[in-house]
Amino acid sequence: VAKSGRTSGARGFTLAPAHRHELLGPDAALAKLRTGADRLAHGDRLSRKGRTRLAALAKQQQPFAVLVGCSDSRVAPELIFGCGLGDLFVVRQAGNTVGERGLGSIVYGVEVLGAALIVVLGHARCGAVEAATRLAEDPAAFSGALKAAVEPIVPAVLKAKAADPADLVAAAVHENVRSIVDRIARSGEPAIADRLKDGRLKIIGAYYDLVTGEVEFLD
Amino acid sequence: MGMQGLGSLFGFRKNGALSERPEPRLRAPRARPPGRPTPEQALGWLLEGNAQFVSSGAPAPAHAQDEITSLAKGQSPLAVIVGCSDSRTAPEILFDCRLGDLFVVRVAGNSVDSTAMGSIEYAVHHLGCPLVMVLGHGGCGAVGAAVNLVIENSEFEGALESVVLPIVPAVLKAKAAGANDLLNSAVREHVVRVARRLNGCADLAATLTAGRLKVVGGFYDLHSGRVQMLA
Numbered sequence: 001v002a003k004s005g006r007t008s009g010a011r012g013f014t015l016a017p018a019h020r021h022e023l024l025g026p027d028a029a030l031a032k033l034r035t036g037a038d039r040l041a042h043g044d045r046l047s048r049k050g051r052t053r054l055a056a057l058a059k060q061q062q063p064f065a066v067l068v069g070c071s072d073s074r075v076a077p078e079l080i081f082g083c084g085l086g087d088l089f090v091v092r093q094a095g096n097t098v099g100e101r102g103l104g105s106i107v108y109g110v111e112v113l114g115a116a117l118i119v120v121l122g123h124a125r126c127g128a129v130e131a132a133t134r135l136a137e138d139p140a141a142f143s144g145a146l147k148a149a150v151e152p153i154v155p156a157v158l159k160a161k162a163a164d165p166a167d168l169v170a171a172a173v174h175e176n177v178r179s180i181v182d183r184i185a186r187s188g189e190p191a192i193a194d195r196l197k198d199g200r201l202k203i204i205g206a207y208y209d210l211v212t213g214e215v216e217f218l219d
Numbered sequence: 220m221g222m223q224g225l226g227s228l229f230g231f232r233k234n235g236a237l238s239e240r241p242e243p244r245l246r247a248p249r250a251r252p253p254g255r256p257t258p259e260q261a262l263g264w265l266l267e268g269n270a271q272f273v274s275s276g277a278p279a280p281a282h283a284q285d286e287i288t289s290l291a292k293g294q295s296p297l298a299v300i301v302g303c304s305d306s307r308t309a310p311e312i313l314f315d316c317r318l319g320d321l322f323v324v325r326v327a328g329n330s331v332d333s334t335a336m337g338s339i340e341y342a343v344h345h346l347g348c349p350l351v352m353v354l355g356h357g358g359c360g361a362v363g364a365a366v367n368l369v370i371e372n373s374e375f376e377g378a379l380e381s382v383v384l385p386i387v388p389a390v391l392k393a394k395a396a397g398a399n400d401l402l403n404s405a406v407r408e409h410v411v412r413v414a415r416r417l418n419g420c421a422d423l424a425a426t427l428t429a430g431r432l433k434v435v436g437g438f439y440d441l442h443s444g445r446v447q448m449l450a
Contacts, residue, residue, distance in 0.1 A: 058358070058441040063306035071338045073296035073322045076311045079282070080318075089306045092325040094338035101335075104382035105304045105327035105361075112360065113306075125291065127341065144422055146344075149337025189377050210291040213284065 024064040026202035029117035030217070033065060036082035037215035053085065063089040065117040066109035068180065070096045075123045075208055080215065089115055095128030096120060097152045098180055103187055111191035116201055118184060121215075122177040123208040129173050132157045155179065177205040177218060244277040248317055251297060258433030261297045261350040266446065268315035273444045282318055296322040298350040299342045301413065303329045308356045308439055313446060322348055328361030329353060330385040331413055340422055343432055351417060351432070354446070355410040356439040362406045365390045370401075388412065403438075410436040410449055 024032065064087060067077040071094045078088060089109035091102045098106070098120075109115045122129075132153035134141045142150055156176035157168070165171035181203050185196060195201030205218035249268060252260040297320055300310040304327045311321055322342040324335050331339070331353075342348040355362070365386035367373040375383050389409035390401070398404030414436040417423065426432040436449035 054442065054444050057307045061306045071299075071322050071324050071342070073294045073319050074290045076309075076316075076318055076321070076323070078309045079311055083309075085309060085312055086306050088309070089304050090309065090325050091304050091327075092323050093334060094324075094341055097334065099332060099334050100378050100381040101326045101330065101332055101385075104378035104380070107377065107379050108327050108360065108382065109304065127345070128338075131341075144340075145333050145336035146340050147337070148333040149335075149341065152334070187378070211288055213282070213287040 023062060023114045023116060026116045026199070029064045029115075030202065030204065033081050033117075033119065033215075034217065037080060039082050057086045061086055061089075061113060063087055063109060063113055063115050065089070065119055066091070066106050066115045067119050067121060068092075068096055068098060068102065068106065068184075069121040070094060070123055070126055070128065072123060072126065074210060075121065077121065080121075080208060080213075089113060094149050095126060095132070095153050095176065096122055096180065097128075097149070097176075098184060099152075103184065103189065106184060107189050107191050110195060110201060116195075118201070118203040119206050120177050120180045120184070120203070121206045121208060122173040124170060124173065124210045126169065126173050129153055129157070129176060130169050132176075133168055133172060136161070174205075174207060174218070177207065181205045245280045246277045248279040249315060251320070255347070256297060256349055258349040258430070262352075262433065262435060265298055265314050265350070265352065266448075269313060269444075269446045271315040272313055279315070279317070287318065290319045294319055294322075294346060296320055296342065296346060296348055298322070298352055299324065299339055299348050300352050300354055301325075301329055301331060301335070301339065301417075302354040303327060303356055303359055303361065305356060305359065307441055308354070310354065313439060313444070322346065327382045328359060328365070328386050329355055329410070329413065330382075331416065332385075336417075336420065336422075339417065340420075343423060343426060349432055351414075351434045352437050353410050353414045353417070353434070354437045354439055355406040357403050357406065357441050359402070359406050362386050362390070362409060363402055366402050366405060369394060407436075407438055407449055410438060414449075 067088045068091045069075055069077050071092050077090055091105045128150055131150045135150050136154050136157045153176050156179050157172045160171035160175040185203055207216045252264055299322045302308055302310050302325045304325050310323055324338045361382050364383045368383055369390045386409050389412055390405040393401055393404035393408045414434050417434045438447045438449055
């Protein structure tokens with residue numbers, strides 16, 4: 001990814017190379033998230049780790065998964081999956097969309113930090129997806145930066161609409177997650193493509209139900 | 220801040236000790252400022268949460284099912300945090316917040332492009348957020364990569380380049396100022412630049428001028444756990 005004049009460090013990065021990490025594989029990482037999501041004891045683990053954990057973490061991070069999620073305040077990944085500091089490398093944007101910088105962040109999490117799992121997490125009643133359903137009807141509904149944030153979701157809305165679903169927003173959220181998983185997998189980034197090919201990396205979509213607090217993995 | 224009422228609600232004594240079981244020690248969740256908070260109230264509440272995090276006291280209890288269900292009706296977050304993807308900088312943890320408290324935009328190197336700007340505007344205009352905090356942190360890998368680009372001519376390909384390039388101006392400025400600790404000076408400079416960009420955003424101007432919104436910068440120290448405010 002990076003060509004560096006340095007002989008030490010991970011190709012232009014000052015962090016230790018990922019192969020030194022003893023990280024979870026994709027399946028173990030997914031199992032850990034499933035367990036976290038199943039537990040209702042969300043907040044409980046978080047602040048207890050305290051200062052000693054901070055000192056160890058300050059040297060180096062070793063997240064076991066990259067989480068691509070929505071900015072929505074009710075969908076904080078660490079709280080939903082019962083994770084602590086150091087567990088999840090997180091990219092959040094309204095509507096859990098992934099632009100170039102989001103993709104670059106994911107590559108960083110996978111290649112430099114060695115995360116073995118990428119989860120794209122959509123959620124019920126997503127305001128950005130709702131806005132995209134309006135934008136699909138009326139191209140003048142939004143302008144400026146707001147439009148820029150919502151526009152990438154419109155294709156998923158149109159695709160979901162074609163199947164005439166009972167709940168368009170929920171269907172579009174699912175479709176949006178699927179298309180983002182696909183976009184990451186086919187991004188052409190060698191760090192992602194190579195690891196997907198030899199099984200060192202997995203990408204999976206997930207759906208958070210705001211009402212029940214449950215996460216459904218879209219295998 | 221208003222802990223007594225909630226303490227009794229959750230069955231805890233005021234000192235945070237659980238009255239029924241000896242372990243684990245839990246405390247009531249922090250109460251949010253009542254009504255529609257001002258930018259200053261929101262900031263005070265965040266910093267109070269960070270102090271709670273640093274003190275490493277007893278944790279708040281898990282989210283109850285009815286807490287989750289009632290949040291499903293709508294969100295009214297107190298602040299937008301523009302932060303880094305770094306796994307050690309989860310804003311909800313650093314500021315001792317719960318579901319529904321923070322609207323969060325995160326990308327490696329906490330920079331803001333037009334879609335991120337759209338997310339922020341949504342939180343300000345549609346959800347009424349009174350505060351935006353741009354949060355950088357010590358030892359940031361993305362800023363470190365930008366430092367390597369400037370100092371050692373490191374090259375980055377593909378999407379990674381789009382993460383690194385927006386940080387380069389901050390590195391150059393920190394370097395020109397003769398910074399001792401170039402990495403962390405660049406982190407600070409980058410936060411200040413991103414905050415300045417938001418402060419100059421035309422779509423936020425009216426809300427900022429009316430005093431209903433404040434944009435601030437913060438620096439999170441990985442060792443101490445403290446968030447320091449930047450000018």
